[in-house]
Amino acid sequence: MASRNGLNPKIRGPKGVGYGRALPAAFGFGNGIFPDGSNDYMTIPSLVGKALPDQFTVEIWTKYPDPVNDLAAIIEIETNNNFILIVRSQQPLGLTANFANTSNYSVSLPSDTRKTSIAYGIDLLNNKAYSYFPGSNIFSSSYDFSSSRGIPLNNFKFFQAEAFVTQQSNAGIDEFRLYNGLITNDQFVLNYNNGIGNNPFETENLLVWYKFEKFETLDFSSLQDGSDMRLGIRDLSGHNNHAQPFNMDTDPLSETYVLRPF
16 A cells, blocks of 8 residues: 555556547647538547537637538538537638527628638527627527437538538538537637637547548447447547548548648
8 A cells, every 4th residue: 555654655547538648739720621512521420329418519610712612511410300500601701500400590700711710609408509709709699409408419410411501511621629518708719819729728528629630540439449440530539539531532642632731
């Protein structure tokens, strides 16, 4: 038994969600992911069949080509044919968000139309949606999320949606993060960092974090026992919520490789 008299101090083992997770280097955008806008899309298989927390936040950086596929989905989160959130590209060079299976949407026009950050907070418990974008305070709106609270997800997709959307997105994204809980405006400002970006203000409440630096052969099995190895984007949150690409050019030597400098 370790002595507590100070001569033989007890060595505490590392604990917590972050144990065994590689810490990121100093922030740099590096690569982002740029779909072809035709049939490319990506999913998070491990989240399908599970309910999201009653409060969560989605945060991304986006960069638009010219022209951008107007009103095409960048992200869709759907439960039982009732979507919680669809983030879409919107001309002129902005973003829209649909909440709670509604066809109306809020329009967010970032100050930097070529590379900018946006975040959406969803409060299923109190039927609120929050939009965060540079240079503004949080914008809140009320929606009925009762049909989605505690309901397993049908889809968590990037660049493709099942509702209101006929085109697939060709907008590039980087630094995708899904938080367990609502972030504050100050935390969003820290991450935005005057438009040059930053690592997450904290990592313990991250459920998903993609930097889109490279494709790797990853274990998609729930037990992480090596029984379901696929090519994907690594989840840096430590929860192994890796992303799976579909129809994407994943060859780094190809001219149409989907990962390139952001």
